[in-house]
Amino acid sequence: MTVKNEVRVLKNFINGEWVETSGTDMLEIRNPANKDEVVVNVRQSNEKDAQAAIEAAAAAFPAWSKTPSPARGEYLFKIAAIMEAEAEEIARIIVQEEGKTYADAFKEVNYAAGIVKFYAGEGRRMTGRIIESDMAGVQIELHKEALGVVLVVTPWNFPLSIPAWKIAPAILSGNTVVLKASSETPLTAQKFMEIVERAGVPSGVVNQLVGPGRLVTEMINHPAVKAITFTGSNRVGNLIYAEAAKEMKRVLLEMGGKNPLIVMEDADVDAAVALAVAGGYGQTGQACTATSRVVIHKDIRQEFTDKLVAKSKEIKIGNGMDEGVTMGPQVSEGERQSTLDLIQKAIDEGGEVLTGGGIPEFAGSDKGFFVEPTVIGSVKSAMTIAQEEVFGPVISIIEIDSIDEAIEVANDVAFGLSAAICTKNLTYMNRALSEIQAGIVKVNMTTTGTFFQAPFGGYKQSSTGTYKELGSEAVEFYCQNKTRYINSN
Ligand SMILES: NC(=O)C1=CN([C@@H]2O[C@H](COP(=O)(O)OP(=O)(O)OC[C@H]3O[C@@H](n4cnc5c(N)ncnc54)[C@H](OP(=O)(O)O)[C@@H]3O)[C@@H](O)[C@H]2O)C=CC1
Ligand SMILES: O=C(O)CCC(=O)C(=O)O
Secondary structure (H helix, E strand, C coil), X not given: CCECCCCXXXXXXXXXXXXXXXXXXXXXXXXXXXXXXXXXXXXXXXXXXXXXXXXXXXXHHHHHHHCCHHXXXXXXXXXXXXXXXXXXXXXXXXXXXXXXXXXXXXXXXXXXXXXXXXXXXXXXXXXXXXXXXXXXXXXXXXXXXXXXXXXXXXXXXXXXXXXXXXXXXXXXXXXXXXXXXXXXXXXXXXXXXXXXXXXXXXXXXXXXXXCCCCHHHHHHHCCCEEEEEEECCHHHHHHHHHHHHCCCCEEEEECXXXXXXXXXXXXXXXHHHHHHHHHHHHHHXXXXXXXXXXXXXXXXXXXXXXXXXXXXXXXXXXXXXXXXXXXXXXXXXXXXXXXXXXXXXXHHCCCEEEECCCXXXXXXXXXXXXXXXXXXXXXXXXXXXXXCXXXXXXXXXXXXXXXXXXXXXXXXXXXXXXXXXXXXXXXXXXXXXHHCCCCEEEECCCCCCCCCCCCECCEECCECCCCCECCCCHHHHCXXXXXXXXXXX
């Protein structure tokens, strides 16, 4: 039986107007906690729509890039205020199409509003630099300029905050954008566009295209597109990088992680277990910063593991809107299957499932893409489960017997996004902070979660590495610096 919601068919947001998509394929978005519930229908866009979105952004660029940055910031303040005022409604949309808990979704909306306010304030902090010249009367200025049209390609796991953390610095810097949000979460993106419209952002500054990822390839090649910012899988990140390289376009890629939580022998075990649970199972493990490896000292492995298993069993799985639920479903059948496949591979390679490992059973569990919070013991660093991103609620336990070995294991992966260490020992702390090859290293904190005033980005295959997201540093990606020589003699 299909739940009869009032199902909308989404439109594109182009040049300040809601326009019918021109494709013929229809995509049904269903609630991942109840696949009988159709959330929204999407008639896909085609190349013609993609072209129109880019042209609208290109046409809006001259006026927008000349608008003073404090004035651009004022629009962002308005966007943030609407997000905050409508946080409950937006959070419900996120739960309905992505599946996370209402508490997580509500936090995401307020986090997104915080990001937008942060960049609104940056509008009054945009500065250049004066450089002394060799000649009297000659001044050299370093001046930031916007790039042009920026293509924003985003995933489903943070359907509001990731678009916000890319679009806010992009438009604050004077660029115009086309958003291609994930096909799993088009309604949240649409709601974001409605807010942009109501905040009075001039037509064409922000445009949104609903449609398949394959449209992005051609968009990258459009001459008006000057930069592409992407968060998602390494597979797609590689495709985008290769395509953009043809015209040497600027690219920012944020991709996978295989984030370790090192727990040393002096750690507070209960606190470390709480960090593993929050980092491993928060967002159903669907975060690029998720704790997927616990690298634990042999002296406390047993105690830690017993306590982690006990806490894992306390997780209440269900529909993210239901009271008391602490973990929602995975976003799709495909994502769940890929988690289950990796668990099976771990077993085949010698891992031991200590709790979870399968599909939970409760009333209605067959309707959603639920998976149990899973702890895998006896994991060795070379195993697939210790190397590949899972993107589900799975924590692997890897035993070590020294800080040297802990750091070696932490670094023994292709990724380098986030890492954390639990210890009170200053030497351990300093070694982790300086020797772990990751863009973010934390002490006695979860691998997940970022404060938006601080830069975010990974090492190795987690990111392109050349630019950071978040913080005032993010603006660098969206600007080019012109060196201006002025001879006033
Ligand atoms: N680092 C992170 O935060 C994230 C990592 N992932 C990883 O990626 C895996 C798959 O997730 P998925 O959502 O499919 O991630 P993808 O990388 O496939 O999708 C991310 C974005 O890229 C778009 N896209 C898809 N194909 C192309 C293409 N050929 N060219 C340009 N853009 C494209 C998608 O559009 P469309 O949705 O229309 O296909 C979406 O907007 C996860 O299991 C996880 O391992 C996923 C999400 C976030
Ligand atoms: O941990 C976080 O808050 C950020 C996670 C993230 O950026 C991602 O999963 O894409």
